[in-house]
Ligand SMILES: [Zn+2]
């Protein structure tokens with residue numbers, strides 16, 4: 001009688017997976033991005049630090065600001081946005097600022113992998129249709145040259161890989177150098193990004209997701225979303241790693 005592979009039930013399969021994880025952990029452990037302890041290499045985040053992260057639990061569907069209970073905040077009840085809704089991963093507070101600022105200003109590209117993968121985990125829990133394409137918020141070419149990379153594109157890469165979606169980082173351009181939004185008041189921020197984005201001619205998608213690292217007033221993504229709507233994109237989502245509340249109005 002021919003002897004094939006023995007039957008493997010789910011419990012055995014889990015044991016094999018755990019065993020493989022342990023071997024991988026033993027041979028190639030990761031280092032936690034926040035505390036520096038050894039951890040499983042997939043995320044570079046230990047379980048204790050993960051448990052302390054300020055994941056958003058309930059937030060306004062329209063603007064992503066954290067709310068105690070309801071689905072839409074008071075501000076969005078009386079307002080329409082160029083984007084349909086916002087999905088945020090974290091509230092912007094310690095230790096998330098370490099990850100965002102490290103990625104943006106200290107060249108810590110591994111933080112983008114962590115943020116992108118965690119954001120993908122959240123998005124995979126939804127039942128909604130995924131967009132046709134992911135569009136990272138573009139940097140001005142001079143800022144891109146100074147920094148060497150676009151942090152939103154770096155977050156979008158692992159995200160797109162996990163969700164099996166294409167990224168289009170050439171669809172939109174930022175054609176004016178602007179002051180950093182974080183240095184301005186709310187009204188200055190709106191003025192600062194007015195008319196700074198353009199969409200390449202012939203862009204034909206209907207459902208897209210804009211990806212950004214942090215959202216505070218939302219003026220940057222709103223300005224980009226408005227340009228995309230003007231080009232016929234009817235369903236625009238905004239996916240962000242961290243949602244901040246504006247304090248310097
Ligand atoms: Zn840790």
Ligand SMILES: [Zn+2]
Nearest residue numbers: 060063073076
């Ligand atoms: Zn809202």
